[in-house]
Structure formats: C-alpha cells, structure tokens
Amino acid sequence: MAALGDSISTGFNACGWYVSCVSRSWAVGEDREVGSHYVRLGMRGGNRVFAEPGASSADLVGQARRAVAARAEYVTVLVGAQDACRSSERAMTPVGVYRERVARALGVLREGVPGVRVFVASVPDLWRLWRVGRGNPFARVFWALGRVCPSMLAEPSSMDRADVARRVRVRARVMAYNRVLAEVCARFGPSCRTDGGAVFAYPFTLDHVSKWDFFHPNVWGQRVLAEITFKHGFGV
Numbered sequence: 196m197a198a199l200g201d202s203i204s205t206g207f208n209a210c211g212w213y214v215s216c217v218s219r220s221w222a223v224g225e226d227r228e229v230g231s232h233y234v235r236l237g238m239r240g241g242n243r244v245f246a247e248p249g250a251s252s253a254d255l256v257g258q259a260r261r262a263v264a265a266r267a268e269y270v271t272v273l274v275g276a277q278d279a280c281r282s283s284e285r286a287m288t289p290v291g292v293y294r295e296r297v298a299r300a301l302g303v304l305r306e307g308v309p310g311v312r313v314f315v316a317s318v319p320d321l322w323r324l325w326r327v328g329r330g331n332p333f334a335r336v337f338w339a340l341g342r343v344c345p346s347m348l349a350e351p352s353s354m355d356r357a358d359v360a361r362r363v364r365v366r367a368r369v370m371a372y373n374r375v376l377a378e379v380c381a382r383f384g385p386s387c388r389t390d391g392g393a394v395f396a397y398p399f400t401l402d403h404v405s406k407w408d409f410f411h412p413n414v415w416g417q418r419v420l421a422e423i424t425f426k427h428g429f430g431v
Contacts, residue, residue, distance in 0.1 A: 196233055196241060197267035198222035199258040199300070200274040202248035203319075208405035209417050217244050221412070221420035222271040229417045232271060232314070235425050243267060251277040252293050255300040263307030269429070270304055270311060272297075273394075275318035275372040280344035284361055287346060287368050294375045301383050313387040314428045315380045316420070317373045317395040321347045322366035324410065327400050334401065334409035343410050369395070390427045397423055 198204040198220060206224060210216035218224050223242040224231040233242045243265050245258040252274055262270050274297075278288035304311050321344060328334035329351040338348040347365045350358050373395055380387040401409065403416035412420060 196223055196236075196238055196269045197243040197262040197265060197271075198246050199255060199262060199270060199272045200246040201250040201277050202246070202411060203276065203420070204246035204271065204273050205244055205248060206417060207248050208407050208411040209414055212407055215244075215248060219414055219417050220244065221417045221424065222246075222273070224417065224421075226414075228414060229421055230425075231417075231421050232269075232425055232428060232430070235421070235430055236269070238269075241265075241267075246273070249277060250274065252288060252296040252300075255296055256303055259300040259303040260307070263303060266308060268308065268311055269314070271314045271316065271424075272300075272376075273316040273318075275369065275376070276321065276344075278372065279318070279321060279346060279365055279369050281346050282342075284346050284365060287365070290368070290371045290375060293372055294379065297375060298379050298382075301379055301387065305383065305386075311386065312429050313380070313383060314424070315376050315387065315389045316424050317376060317390050317392045318369050319397075319399075320366070320395050321369055322362055323399065324348070324404070325351055325362060328409055331401060331409070333406070337407075337409050341408055343408060388428055390424045393423045393427060394420065 204222050206216035206219040209219040218226045219229050223233045245261045281287050380389045405411045405413045
C-alpha cells in the first residue's frame with residue numbers, strides 16, 4: 196500500500212511539533228486509535244508513504260512512479276490543498292493544469308501496476324477552516340505568523356468585500372479540483388473510487404486540527420478522515 200499527496204497523509208503535526216507522524220496517517224498509519232485504511236483492511240507490512248509535506252499536484256507524478264517501483268497494489272491520493280493554499284489567489288494552480296497532473300499520475304499507476312486499486316479523497320473545505328477559526332485569536336496568530344494558506348486565511352477577521360470575494364473564489368477553486376478528481380477517477384475505471392466529496396463536506400471544527408498550526412488534522416481529525424473515507428473505499 197502507498198499514500199500519495201501532501202502533509203495530511205503523512206500525519207503532519209498529529210503527534211509532534213512540525214513533524215510528520217506516519218503512524219497516525221488516515222491512509223497508512225498503524226496506530227489503531229486512528230484506524231487507517233491500512234489497519235481497517237488488515238494489511239501487514241509494505242505500507243509506504245510517498246506523500247510529502249508541502250507537496251502539490253506538481254509532485255504527484257513523481258510520487259506515482261515511486262509507488263509503481265514499490266509495486267503498490269493499493270494507493271490513496273489526497274492532493275490539492277497546497278494547489279489552493281498559495282501566497283496569493285493568482286498563484287493557485289489552474290484547474291486545467293491540475294487535471295493534467297492528476298490524470299498523468301493515475302495513468303502512471305495504471306500502466307505500472309496493472310490491477311492497482313486507487314482511492315481518491317476530496318480536498319478539504321478550506322473556507323470552512325476560515326469560518327470555524329476566524330473567531331479564535333490563537334488561530335489568527337498562528338495563521339499570520341506561519342503564513343498558513345494565505346490565499347484563504349489572510350486577513351481572517353476582515354469582512355471587506357474584496358476579502359469575502361477572494362475567499363469565495365478560493366473555495367470555488369477547491370470545488371473545481373474536487374470535480375476534476377471525480378472525473379479523472381471515473382475515467383480510470385472501477386479500480387478507482389472517490390469519497391464522493393465526503394472530506395470536503397465534513398463539518399469539522401477546530402477540535403479536529405492541531406493546536407500547533409490550526410490547519411493540519413490532529414489525531415481526532417485523522418481518525419475522522421479514515422472513517423469517512425473508508426466508507427467509500429474498497430473495504431465495503
């Protein structure tokens with residue numbers, strides 16, 4: 196099994212200060228408190244993480260090639276938050292570019308490991324993170340000092356028309372990414388499944404994110420990710 200994508204799949208900040216915690220990954224973690232796909236499927240050994248903190252769709256093809264080299268038979272994909280979380284709205288990955296990258300990566304998997312099963316999770320709703328965190332002074336400080344997802348989280352207290360419109364457009368971009376994921380997975384065939392937008396739609400709160408950055412899922416958040424995605428995966 197292999198997990199592709201960004202820091203969410205590495206369990207970043209789920210057990211330490213700004214470090215990955217693979218054991219608590221929703222996808223391949225071995226911590227039974229999380230109940231990852233790996234644990235729920237009863238797998239033993241061979242759980243590989245090619246996801247990396249800060250990775251975007253630009254890194255997905257390279258990760259897919261590493262999964263092929265490892266002969267991974269089951270692969271999870273969660274990527275897109277970093278395509279939207281840029282220094283500015285203008286710097287976000289265009290939808291067409293995102294589509295090409297995801298399609299190429301899934302093509303690499305299909306050609307490299309015939310019969311591979313691929314599970315694609317939707318990109319989380321970054322707008323909801325702003326909505327549940329904007330009133331928390333600690334979240335606002337961490338977002339500002341760490342320059343966390345500026346395209347969405349910059350000036351979190353502002354309700355000026357320009358800031359409201361910017362957040363709406365960033366959210367629309369994430370929604371477009373999720374439509375791309377569904378379309379590309381459908382073209383892949385029955386060996387690819389998505390969560391049907393479950394991650395994007397989940398009503399998470401600040402209780403689900405790390406208090407070290409108010410962005411990455413904590414243990415509870417990783418457990419929720421595992422639970423809601425597995426219902427749509429290959430274990431049912």
